[in-house]
Amino acid sequence: MAEQSKSRPTPAAPDAPDVSRRRLVAWLWRLPVLAALAGAGFGAREVWRIHFNKPAPADPPTFEPREPVTVAPLAHFEAPWSVREFVFDGRPCLALRLPVAIPGALVVPDVQAPEGEGGELVLAGFSRICTHQGCLVDLNRDVEAIAFAFNHRGERPKLTCACHYSVFDPSRAGRVVSGPAVLPLPRVRLRLESDDGTRTVVADGRERTTS
Numbered sequence: 001m002a003e004q005s006k007s008r009p010t011p012a013a014p015d016a017p018d019v020s021r022r023r024l025v026a027w028l029w030r031l032p033v034l035a036a037l038a039g040a041g042f043g044a045r046e047v048w049r050i051h052f053n054k055p056a057p058a059d060p061p062t063f064e065p066r067e068p069v070t071v072a073p074l075a076h077f078e079a080p081w082s083v084r085e086f087v088f089d090g091r092p093c094l095a096l097r098l099p100v101a102i103p104g105a106l107v108v109p110d111v112q113a114p115e116g117e118g119g120e121l122v123l124a125g126f127s128r129i130c131t132h133q134g135c136l137v138d139l140n141r142d143v144e145a146i147a148f149a150f151n152h153r154g155e156r157p158k159l160t161c162a163c164h165y166s167v168f169d170p171s172r173a174g175r176v177v178s179g180p181a182v183l184p185l186p187r188v189r190l191r192l193e194s195d196d197g198t199r200t201v202v203a204d205g206r207e208r209t210t211s
């Protein structure tokens, strides 16, 4: 019996390079899984950020003074949702008449607004540069077109960006209400200047933003 056990062949010692190769292959198989998990985590974070974390505009906004620019005579804004585009501080901007007062807007109490507009003339200025990727936004008065093309149904006109279909609500101080943009449109401070009985809307400050 003792001789038999002596003659049994001893198992070969594990080949060290072979073991490490097998470990490496096992890790290589895990890499796509880890990459997929990381991608899913990043995607979930982006979905949350884009759809559930659109910050409200500051109330009140902080304006930084800039070289004043004439926007338009006050008479230009006689009709509801009148708009005027202009360049301010080297950026495309717009001023529009709103049916409601928002933080940072110019309120003209001695000009009567039609019923349903709160009794005062309200003008607000916004940057036209979309906070998503920098295309220009436009005032879109067609609420049906906004519902159809931009997938956002509301009762009032909006500022829309045709590049990736973001929708900003000027009646909510420029907040994003639909689309991939997250940050609100920066506001522009407006004031009135009088000269010989003619009143003119002037832009003189832009909102400080954290981005």
Ligand code: FES
Pocket (backbone or CB within 6 Å): 130, 131, 132, 133, 134, 135, 161, 162, 163, 164, 165, 166, 179, 180, 181
């Ligand atoms: S640049 Fe406006 S939505 Fe993308």
